[in-house]
Amino acid sequence: MIRPALAALCLCLGTAAFAHAAQPELDIKLEPYRKSIAVHATVAGQPGFFGFDSAGGISLVSPQLAQKAGLQPWGMLSGYSMTRNRFDIPQLEGLPVTLGGRSWTPRGLGVMDVAPLYAKDNTLPIDGNLALDLFEGKVVTLDVPHMHLYVESPxxxxxxxxxxxxxxxxxxxxxxxxxxxxxxxxxxxxxxxxxxxxxxxxxxxxxxxxxxxxxxxxxxxxxxxxxxxxxxxxxxxxxxxxxxxxxxxxxxxxxxxxxxxxxxxxxxxxxxxxxxxxxxxx
The missing domain is CATH 2.40.70.10 (Acid Proteases)
Incomplete structure (x- = not known):
């Protein structure tokens, strides 16, 4: 028979063992890409390696990935970079982006070759850029020192x-x-x-x-x-x-x-x- 004092001690030890840190909704592993960061993701069923650009505004896929996935970009999105360069790119809508084991559907995707944005002679494969638009309405943490992106729970x-x-x-x-x-x-x-x-x-x-x-x-x-x-x-x-x-x-x-x-x-x-x-x- 376990005596009351011993039982109480066991209960305390058991509680301490399970009192771990609160878990986020999602833990996404970041990877280095040139001087920035990147993630593995799947767009419309097509896997790829994407830069993660918190200032990108809209997530982008390369024309090559769009073609592999059998997608047909349409319309035009027009805007300017912070240094006044104009971009006119076609768009996609309603496509899921699977990241960290979860599917996200942003308001839209742009179609653009982003490799030259990283370096004019960029020879490292990149299939686009993902941005904060994926996480609209969420709380996200960029923990670059430990190479994680978290979608937080309350x-x-x-x-x-x-x-x-x-x-x-x-x-x-x-x-x-x-x-x-x-x-x-x-x-x-x-x-x-x-x-x-x-x-x-x-x-x-x-x-x-x-x-x-x-x-x-x-x-x-x-x-x-x-x-x-x-x-x-x-x-x-x-x-x-x-x-x-x-x-x-x-x-x-x-x-x-x-x-x-x-x-x-x-x-x-x-x-x-x-x-x-x-x-x-x-």
Missing amino acids: DSLRERVAGAIEVPMRVAREWQGRTLSVSLGVKSPKGLVWFELDSGNGGVVLVSKPFASLFNLDPAKEGPQKVRLELAPGYTLESEMGMTPDMIIDGNVGMILLRQAVVTLDLANSRAWIKPVPPAQP
């Missing part, structure tokens, strides 16, 4: 943001509501300046010329400069790779931030949190 979200720093965030929608991207508000002497969060940006901090002086940057200077961004009280991002190109957005920050912090994005309620990751010990 319980895992509470644990994820405990001790994190909340930062201003805006959701941007273009192409008549088809796209979804986010920008983070950065404090300046004049007010908030909005920096697009761009996992496709492998290693620079971009500040549009009209905003450059607010961050002690010379808009006329070619080449990198030291830049300092106060994302929130208690968290400042510093980099030697600040650039001041001619852009149609305020600014853009990508892997320089994502390599040193876990970033959680509530796409339904326009909230964001940053949790710095301690530097690896030598």
